[in-house]
Amino acid sequence: MSDPVVEPPVTDPGSGPVTDRVALPVARVLPLLGMPHLDRLFDYSVPPDLDATAVAGTRVRVRFAGRLVDAVVVERRRATEHVGRLAPVTRVLGEAPVVPAQLWKLVNLLADRYAGVRSDIIRSAVPARHVSAEKAGLFGNGVSWEELYGDLVPAPDLADAARQAALDGWAGYRHADSLLAAVLSGRAARASWLWTPGEDWAGRTAEFAAAVAWAGGGVLLIVPDQRDVDRLRTALRRFLSAAQITELTAAVGPSARYRRYLSILAGQGRVVVGTRSAATVPVPGLRLIMLTGEADESLVDPRAPYIHARETLRLRAELEECGFIVGGPHRSAEVQQWVEEGFCPTLRPDPGHLRSRMPWIHALDDVHDPHAAHARVPAAGFRAVRGALDAGRPALVQVPRRGYAPALACRDCRTPARCRRCNGPLELPPGSDGDAPPRCRWCGAPEMNFTCGTCGGRHLRMTVVGTDRTAEELGRAFPGVPVVVSGGTGVRADVPAGPRIVVATPGAEPVAEGGYGAAVLLDPWLSLGRADLRASEGTLRQWMEASCLVVPRADGGEVLVVARTDLPEAQALIRWDPERSAAEELGQRRSAGFPPATVLVAVDGTDETVEELRELLVLPGELGDPEVLGPVELPPGVRPPAGLGEQERDRARRLILRTPAHTASGQDAAPLLGGALRAAKSVRATRRMTGPLRVVVDPVRVG
Structure with a gap:
């Protein structure tokens, strides 16, 4: 591990008495280098002309390994344990201490909790300096x-x-x-x-x-x-x-x-x-x-x-x-x-x-709708939309996917349609109405003569219908009624009062002046069918957030979720009992050993880099023996770690470390495991092991 370059000092606090001009001549600094093995404090001397400004929390420039780098002063001291002369602080960047004591404590806690580098956290927390602002x-x-x-x-x-x-x-x-x-x-x-x-x-x-x-x-x-x-x-x-x-x-x-x-x-x-x-x-x-x-x-x-x-x-x-x-x-x-x-x-x-504010919430299995094969929205959904429009209020239609027809399949064998050039998924472009050829969602190339690689079929069917296609069909069903689409890059913040139909993706629903008269929640299978730990929880949250935009039942408010009535998420929405549903979700996570009942760490890299980290990892005794799963292939949809391109995706591997959220003595296990991983990353960097590696503590998506 490198020390600062030795230069002639202004004072020599390690070998002589403290001068009268500088009461605390040693500055302990953290270089903002973003390197795990240099995530430690170094001592520098403080020249007399910088004594009043190089206080704890300020940004300074110091000479490190032959070059000038930014650093943060953590504290001032009377003496140093460094043997030899200290290099001086070159200059102070701004007079204001930008890293106060409480932020420094928080940075240390986050570094242990997430196995991070403190300089990375500081760079994210403290804006870059601008002289014009000062x-x-x-x-x-x-x-x-x-x-x-x-x-x-x-x-x-x-x-x-x-x-x-x-x-x-x-x-x-x-x-x-x-x-x-x-x-x-x-x-x-x-x-x-x-x-x-x-x-x-x-x-x-x-x-x-x-x-x-x-x-x-x-x-x-x-x-x-x-x-x-x-x-x-x-x-x-x-x-x-x-x-x-x-x-x-x-x-x-x-x-x-x-x-x-x-x-x-x-x-x-x-x-x-x-x-x-x-x-x-x-x-x-x-x-x-x-x-x-x-x-x-x-x-x-x-x-x-x-x-x-x-x-x-x-x-x-x-x-x-x-x-x-x-x-x-x-x-x-x-x-x-x-x-x-x-x-x-x-x-x-x-x-x-609560009762005075609740809309009428009910579910409907669209399989039993006689018009389900011919209409995008079931008959009960049309009635709800029509009721809201007749009452002079807007109606909300929530669709999980944006676009026109973002997923296609062979009409004969139902095999997903893929691009012959890059193997990306095929889609119908907006406004095609079945006339334009499908195109690849990845490379954009049109597919003029589709042929199914499984059965040789030449015809396609839409397996997923997006917001644009839904808005098109609703515009035909309700002529003269404005249809607004919100989602993707075109998110609307609000819509005025009056009869109109709003088609939005989850989370992109605009606020309606006076509230929506009805909300129809389509295609629940798309959200609930995701291979994700939080699919059920996230879907219910999105449904509840959409329902909160609807006026009470006394004013005609209605929410229709097009799903089986016995679906647990639909029942939780109808009961409107978020406490019970959250408790059930946590209970299922505990029984399955998933966060937050456990601390789960995803280590992504290659076979070599994952094994390097395992060999260097020294766990504290309080943790016992964490469960090790893998390594296996990187899950679909997860980008490879830095250093691996998409063409090298087949080399990417994922290792899972899992341990209970609390130790036997009741101590929080996350900072213990994160601190051990942080130390292992530091040793790995010291040994110049530079292969691709990514460590994520409690990843938001666990597929």
């Missing part, structure tokens, strides 16, 4: 957060208004007033919030957040995507000015993001709204964290070490002892385990409040 300074010439609102209304009046709005808005939930009082007083109150159909979740979140912010506490609001950020920002404007809301998403430019980050560190960004990248933002005086859509896959960072924002926020809630509310109409097995462990109780609606 020159621009704080917003409003550095005024306080309260002064960013203006002087038109006194701050005590604003605080009282926000608190009263929260009490009124949350009145339909049991013990919500006690939760609000606990968070306002600074206690670490937590809850799993299960909201009702028709709930304005953005409004409830804004009321709670504004009450806490005007009481002097920092607030962090995390949602899955930009649409939710926009809804939340609009709801917050009832209580806060635009300058008081700090938004951190991918849509914010690099310079603006860095300036907002600096304003948060200075205390100006008391209310932070963002997506997964904002989960680590060090909000001073953090008193409340609220997470919405915790099971959404977009909350998982696609870059190493593949951190889930949900786990990050739980660690922060425990580390900073603040309030934590995770909300949604349904909850994942992970949050259900938190509930059963006592980490967060359930915040549920009063039964009467």
Whole structure:
């Protein structure tokens, strides 16, 4: 393992007395190199002219292995254990400490939890430096957060208004007033919030957040995507000015993001709204964290070490002892385990409040529909759509797949149709109406003369119907009614009131002004048939989220899921009992040995690199002997690790390590296993074993 290059020092803290000019002449720094074997602290001397600025948390430039690199000062010391002279810190990059103490603690916890490199986590958590942002300074010439609102209304009046709005808005939930009082007083109150159909979740979140912010506490609001950020920002404007809301998403430019980050560190960004990248933002005086859509896959960072924002926020809630509310109409097995462990109780609606908001939810087996062979939507679905349109409301049709006909098969033998050039799946392009030739979804080449490789058949049939084809058929069935498609790259945030049909993929449903009159959920077999651990849980969540957009039954609201009535997911939707369904899902995971009942690690690489890691892995005694599965071929749909192209996919292998979530003494097993994997990766890098390897702790998709 390499040490810094030895250069003449300004001071020699290892061999002589401390000078009067520099009281703490040693800076312990973490070089931001992204290499496992260099994920440790190095000592450098601090020149007198940098003594006041090279404080803990600042970014500096140091000479490492003959070149200048960025680093973060972790602490200052009087002496060093390094034998010899220390190289000096070259310069300080910005005066603000961008990695405060609580963020450094969180980085260490995440590195052990996810077997990651600390410099990678810091690069993801701290925006890149922009000198223009530093020159621009704080917003409003550095005024306080309260002064960013203006002087038109006194701050005590604003605080009282926000608190009263929260009490009124949350009145339909049991013990919500006690939760609000606990968070306002600074206690670490937590809850799993299960909201009702028709709930304005953005409004409830804004009321709670504004009450806490005007009481002097920092607030962090995390949602899955930009649409939710926009809804939340609009709801917050009832209580806060635009300058008081700090938004951190991918849509914010690099310079603006860095300036907002600096304003948060200075205390100006008391209310932070963002997506997964904002989960680590060090909000001073953090008193409340609220997470919405915790099971959404977009909350998982696609870059190493593949951190889930949900786990990050739980660690922060425990580390900073603040309030934590995770909300949604349904909850994942992970949050259900938190509930059963006592980490967060359930915040549920009063039964009467829930009944008043429920639409009529029922299921229908389309096999028994006499028109099923000729129509995209069953007769009961047409009646539901017609009823909503006659009432002057929009109707929602949820389709699991976008496109026109994204999957085709031989009409005679039902073998999936593949491209003769690249073996990709064939599809019908939008608007073809059966006249245009099919094309490959991978290479785009048209297939003019299809011939089935199994039976020699020359004719095709649609096995999956997408949003475009569904919208086309509904447009013919309801002439004169506008049809809106939302999904893929064309996601609509909202639609106006009035009769119209909205065809959307799960998660892309626009919010309708006044609510939908009906929702028809098509093709459940596509979602439930996925070879994925979370297929059932995710499908039920998507159905519940769509149902929440429909008006109550008293106003004619109806939800139809085109599935067998005895389907467990359909029954869970009809009962509207997310607690029971989450408990059953967690029970099944426990019996099968899947997360969150276990810690599961996917090691992807080649036969050689997977075996290298196994040989170097030294597990702590508390873990016992984890179960080892494989190695086997990489599952379909999983991209190969870096260093292996698609043409080398046949070389890719996956090894599974599995151990109970807690040791015999009750200790959390994830940081123990992650720390051991992290150490093994470091030794492997030291030995210059550079073959393709990827380590993912608790992957979001387990096929």
